[in-house]
Amino acid sequence: MLQKFKKKIDEKEKKSRKVKIQDLFIQSAEKLEVSFNNMTNAIYALCDGKKKEIKKYCEATVIAEKEADRIFEEISARLFSREVMVFSRGDRLYIAKHVEQVIDAAETVARRLLIHKPKVFPDLSEMLKDVAAKAKNIGQILRKVIVKIFDDFDEAERLVNQIEDIRRDAREIEYQFLEKLYEFKPEYADFIFYDQIIKKILSAINKAENFGDGIRGLIWKYRF
Amino acid sequence: MDWVIIILIVLAFALAFGIGSNDETMANVVGSGSLKLKRAVILGGVLAFLGVIFLSGNVGKTIGVSLLGPSVNYNSFMMIAILLSTSIWLIISSKTSVPISTTHSVVGSIFGISFVWAISTGENYFLSINWVKISEVVLGWFISPILGFFGAIAMQLIIKRFMKYRSAGLLEVESTEKYLQYVILTFVCINQISRGGNDSANALGVLIGLMGSDNLTQEVVTILTFIIGLILMAGLIFVGKNVIKNISTTTGKMRPSDSLSAEVSTSMIMLGATILGLPVSGSHILIFALIGSARMKGEKPDRKSFRRMVSSWFLTFPVAAILSAVIYFVLLFFL
Numbered sequence: 001m002l003q004k005f006k007k008k009i010d011e012k013e014k015k016s017r018k019v020k021i022q023d024l025f026i027q028s029a030e031k032l033e034v035s036f037n038n039m040t041n042a043i044y045a046l047c048d049g050k051k052k053e054i055k056k057y058c059e060a061t062v063i064a065e066k067e068a069d070r071i072f073e074e075i076s077a078r079l080f081s082r083e084v085m086v087f088s089r090g091d092r093l094y095i096a097k098h099v100e101q102v103i104d105a106a107e108t109v110a111r112r113l114l115i116h117k118p119k120v121f122p123d124l125s126e127m128l129k130d131v132a133a134k135a136k137n138i139g140q141i142l143r144k145v146i147v148k149i150f151d152d153f154d155e156a157e158r159l160v161n162q163i164e165d166i167r168r169d170a171r172e173i174e175y176q177f178l179e180k181l182y183e184f185k186p187e188y189a190d191f192i193f194y195d196q197i198i199k200k201i202l203s204a205i206n207k208a209e210n211f212g213d214g215i216r217g218l219i220w221k222y223r224f
Numbered sequence: 225m226d227w228v229i230i231i232l233i234v235l236a237f238a239l240a241f242g243i244g245s246n247d248e249t250m251a252n253v254v255g256s257g258s259l260k261l262k263r264a265v266i267l268g269g270v271l272a273f274l275g276v277i278f279l280s281g282n283v284g285k286t287i288g289v290s291l292l293g294p295s296v297n298y299n300s301f302m303m304i305a306i307l308l309s310t311s312i313w314l315i316i317s318s319k320t321s322v323p324i325s326t327t328h329s330v331v332g333s334i335f336g337i338s339f340v341w342a343i344s345t346g347e348n349y350f351l352s353i354n355w356v357k358i359s360e361v362v363l364g365w366f367i368s369p370i371l372g373f374f375g376a377i378a379m380q381l382i383i384k385r386f387m388k389y390r391s392a393g394l395l396e397v398e399s400t401e402k403y404l405q406y407v408i409l410t411f412v413c414i415n416q417i418s419r420g421g422n423d424s425a426n427a428l429g430v431l432i433g434l435m436g437s438d439n440l441t442q443e444v445v446t447i448l449t450f451i452i453g454l455i456l457m458a459g460l461i462f463v464g465k466n467v468i469k470n471i472s473t474t475t476g477k478m479r480p481s482d483s484l485s486a487e488v489s490t491s492m493i494m495l496g497a498t499i500l501g502l503p504v505s506g507s508h509i510l511i512f513a514l515i516g517s518a519r520m521k522g523e524k525p526d527r528k529s530f531r532r533m534v535s536s537w538f539l540t541f542p543v544a545a546i547l548s549a550v551i552y553f554v555l556l557f558f559l
Contacts, residue, residue, distance in 0.1 A: 087480075152393050
């Protein structure tokens with residue numbers, strides 16, 4: 001029985017080792033989308049005053065980040081084998097590293113959400129939901145960009161341009177949000193919380209946009 | 225066998241080892257990951273050996289027989305002067321890290337000894353050199369890098385066109401580049417055989433020049449060719465591997481599609497020159513081909529390094545000529 005179990009584990013390990021490095025990039029892109037989705041859902045829960053759901057989604061974001069870390073480690077370890085051509089190793093590492101950094105930014109938002117439960121202001125909540133929706137959209141597009149850079153440069157570039165447009169809209173909402181925040185003048189702790197949370201969400205969005213810019217550079221580098 | 229001949233053979237062996245030690249032809253395949261260093265140097269060594277055995281004849285004859293005028297006969301001291309001056313200049317340039325050509329050095333040295341020979345015998349200097357042959361050789365030095373430059377540009381245009389339809393995404397780019405790696409490997413092998421034949425002629429030429437005299441029969445030269453091939457191979461495998469390793473860290477960053485144009489251009493020119501019996505510098509052709517390839521992408525070479533390289537290239541001939549003239553002049557007192 002024990003031997004059968006051991007054999008099964010060995011087979012599973014063997015199988016996992018056979019995962020193509022390409023699939024690892026796809027997996028990390030999926031984790032990026034999942035973490036942005038969970039971060040957005042946590043913000044929605046905060047705005048709707050659903051405390052239990054905040055915790056649930058924030059924890060899911062942290063788990064996604066941990067899994068992404070594991071994938072990044074595996075990619076890094078395999079990147080310098082014969083699996084990947086020498087000239088593109090640096091660029092693949094760039095992609096893997098930046099996916100991880102964008103996910104880290106989403107995780108920072110999630111961890112902040114767990115620290116404090118502020119008073120909910122409907123006007124601020126609407127704007128916060130708008131920004132969160134933009135972040136979710138960027139996460140979805142960024143996943144597609146990472147998939148597309150491997151097989152369709154034109155489509156990847158078109159998607160990167162979309163990210164830029166969404167980020168611009170998100171920045172506008174951020175300033176409107178801050179304006180409203182100064183208008184409302186909530187309690188000190190709530191003020192700091194809202195000020196920080198909008199900045200952290202924008203930081204995640206900016207990181208995603210910068211990553212998109214970097215991918216555009218790679219497209220220009222590799223496209224003849 | 226005369227002790228002078230033994231010294232000469234030892235010097236020729238040392239030069240062959242030095243030539244093998246400085247052969248960087250396989251750097252590209254190591255850098256791009258096509259072959260591991262160990263396999264690459266062994267393959268390079270074997271190919272260089274084959275080049276020495278099968279392709280060194282014509283270039284060897286040019287250096288050893290055709291460059292001097294009909295009234296001049298090589299003697300052992302002349303050959304010692306040529307080999308010593310070449311070795312000294314190679315050591316000096318190695319210390320300053322400037323790539324110089326053994327071929328330019330050997331031909332410059334021949335120029336120097338013929339000058340001293342004319343003075344010492346009272347003969348007309350203009351009759352001591354085969355000016356037609358030396359003009360062909362020198363013209364080859366100028367034409368071969370230029371051909372390398374334009375050949376690489378032409379190849380780059382073709383490759384760019386080819387890649388345009390095979391670069392939809394990173395995966396397709398990588399798989400096409402992987403395919404090009406094997407194409408490069410083929411041309412690097414051609415280049416290595418040609419370089420083995422062309423470069424070894426510098427060491428072998430002096431022995432071919434003495435063939436028929438001083439106990440150096442055809443059979444002895446054939447055996448020496450075989451030994452020089454083995455020594456050159458040893459130089460490449462045991463010392464050249466460090467040069468290949470160092471250069472491969474730079475060339476490895478290049479995409480195969482970028483270096484292919486330079487490799488095709490260099491290998492074809494080297495092969496053509498070797499078959500025609502023209503001693504040329506593989507390093508110079510490769511450098512100019514790389515510059516041509518880079519120019520097509522809008523990149524410019526570092527001016528300072530380029531100027532240093534070209535000036536050392538122009539300096540080699542006169543410096544080697546002066547060195548060999550001085551050495552031969554001193555050796556004449558032993559005659």
